[in-house]
Amino acid sequence: MEKLPKKLRQKLSERLMNDAxxxxxxxxxxxxxxxxxxxxxxRNEKLSKAASDFLKIKPQKNGATGSRLLTGNHALYHELEMFLKEHHRSESALVFNSGYDANVGFFSSVPQRGDLILYDELVHASIRDGIQMGNAKSYKFAHNNLEDLNKKLMSFRAESRSDSEIYVVTESIFSMDGDSPDLKALANLCSENDCYLIVDEAHATGILGEGRDFICQLGLEEQVFARIITFGKTLGCHGAAILGSEALKNYLVNFARSLIYTTALPPHTIANLLVSYRFLKDFxxxxxxxxxxxxxxxxxxxxxxxxxxxxxxxxxxxxxxxxxxxxxxxxxxxxxxxxxxxxxxxxxxxxxxxxxxxxxxxxxxxxxxxxxxxxxxxxxxxxxxx
Ligand SMILES: Cc1ncc(COP(=O)(O)O)c(C=O)c1O
CATH class of the missing domain: 3.90.1150.10 (Aspartate Aminotransferase, domain 1)
Structure with missing residues (x-):
């Protein structure tokens, strides 16, 4: 048996040839x-001391022991989700193991067959992977280009069945370009056309809106169906959350496979997050x-x-x-x-x-x-x- 099948070796050679x-x-x-x-x-020493003090006062198991739907849903999850919904001004928060898991879980389960997803051509790979796993049709629109989005919206609305939903996806700060869409205009366009807007806030989480996110900074919480916030960047931890309505949370708990079929985050990670968010709020x-x-x-x-x-x-x-x-x-x-x-x-x-x-x-x-x-x-x- 070869160490690696021929087709895979060829793909790697191509990468090498392209300096990639x-x-x-x-x-x-x-x-x-x-x-x-x-x-x-x-790298903040006060913060690492606060995290170890927290665990001394509230000792935790070393591992989650199961999926959140079974034994993995320890009390700190509840505390964190309560904090997040308050802090990010949302009706609910649902914590996932990573931003990748949150996007894959959301986009593979929420848009249904017959629905449409319009996504900015530069959205993160995790959003694209989630879309590919689902059954809805999807089209990209030109980067940050609301005119192009509007054109695509109009043509789909003209052809679609009355029960088809439209989901529009963007990032508040794009990971590879660092730029942002005109979120106010985008939110208005979605509201006027009865579309569900989803904003990935990975690179704005904890920085904009006084340690919240970009949508909070702009006061657009009510116009956005779901926000994805992640904890591996500014928060310096790991994990992510989807912010939205209680009904959305309930749906995701029932249908998002990347939440259901995986071991939950260890309590230490959640403790770290609670401490980091408090630190962010105070300092x-x-x-x-x-x-x-x-x-x-x-x-x-x-x-x-x-x-x-x-x-x-x-x-x-x-x-x-x-x-x-x-x-x-x-x-x-x-x-x-x-x-x-x-x-x-x-x-x-x-x-x-x-x-x-x-x-x-x-x-x-x-x-x-x-x-x-x-x-x-x-x-x-x-x-x-x-
Ligand atoms: C825009 C965006 N969304 C999602 C993710 C994935 O987040 P995580 O690293 O928590 O899996 C990233 C990370 O690179 C990102 O840049």
Whole structure:
């Protein structure tokens, strides 16, 4: 028996030929311009002490012991979901093991045969995977383009049966571009056309809306059918939740297979989340302010250095410089890493060919000097290359 079947070996050779081979890198000790730890909570000593104190006062089992529908639904889940619905101003919250699980669970179970899903062409892979697992028809619309969405809405409405539902899906901050749709206009369009709007808030969770999310910041809670918030990024933990009505929660508990057929999160993870959210509520304001300052400074520096045109327009902590070609972007990332900065290349096919990029994730803890230095290095590398 071969170690790997021939067809799979061929697929891997193609990846290699296209300079697109993925691996599991171990990068350590560099200045972080890459992780999703936007506010630096994973490195906060006060927070790790608070988490271990919490567990000393309320000792927990080491594992969940079963699915949430069986023995895995420990009391901390209830406490967390109560907190989340209050904090994120939602009727209910349902915790999943990850954002990937939440999206797959939602999109594979909620839209039904005969329904339509219209999704932004750049939505996360977990949304696409969930859609593929379900029975509804789906079409993409051009990125952040409400005109295109409206056109597709109109043509489906004209042809569809009266009981067909339309679900519209977007992200509040796009993971690979860092930009955002006009959420107010989108919510209005969906309300006017009786569509269900779903917003993935992975990259806004815990930052926008005073430690809540983008929809809260804009006061659009009532116009959104479901929000997906995730805990692996700003919260520095793991897991995710779907925010929506009690009725939606009840439906998902009954039909979302990625919730039902998996072992629940361990109590330690939920305890960590409770402590992190409390910390964010008490001390997060300063970090959010510093992050915003760093974003503004980063953008101002790109202007001053004359390299702003390399970047995709974004007001978030995700700032991407387009460096076409897998080999080029990999080489530039490697050179920045040699200079002590952890910046990762985003290759095709993760993004479209020709749109390969360096993805700079900014953090509250990045210093002014680090930002100035990395952008100067980028400018020099770009000029040497052209
Ligand atoms: C927009 C978006 N949604 C969902 C996910 C998945 O979340 P998780 O890492 O918790 O599985 C990610 C993570 O990369 C993301 O960027």
């Amino acid at each position: 081979m993925r691996s599991l890198p171990l990068v350590d000790g560099l200045v972080d311009f890459s992780s999703n730890d936007y506010l630096g909570l994973t 997060g304001k300063e970090q959010c302010k510093q992050l915003q300052w760093n974003i503004d400074f980063f953008k101002q520096q790109t202007e001053e250095l004359g390299i702003a045109d390399l970047f995709i327009g974004s007001n978030s902590a995700i700032q991407c410089a387009i460096i076409p070609g897998n080999a080029n972007v990999k080489s530039m990332a490697a050179q920045l890493q040699l200079e002590g900065f952890d910046v990762r290349p985003i290759l095709s096919p993760t993004v479209k060919e020709g749109e390969e990029r360096l993805r700079f994730c900014l953090h509250a803890f990045n210093t002014k000097e680090e930002i100035s230095r990395i952008l100067l290095l980028l400018k020099n590398l770009w000029n040497e290359r052209v």
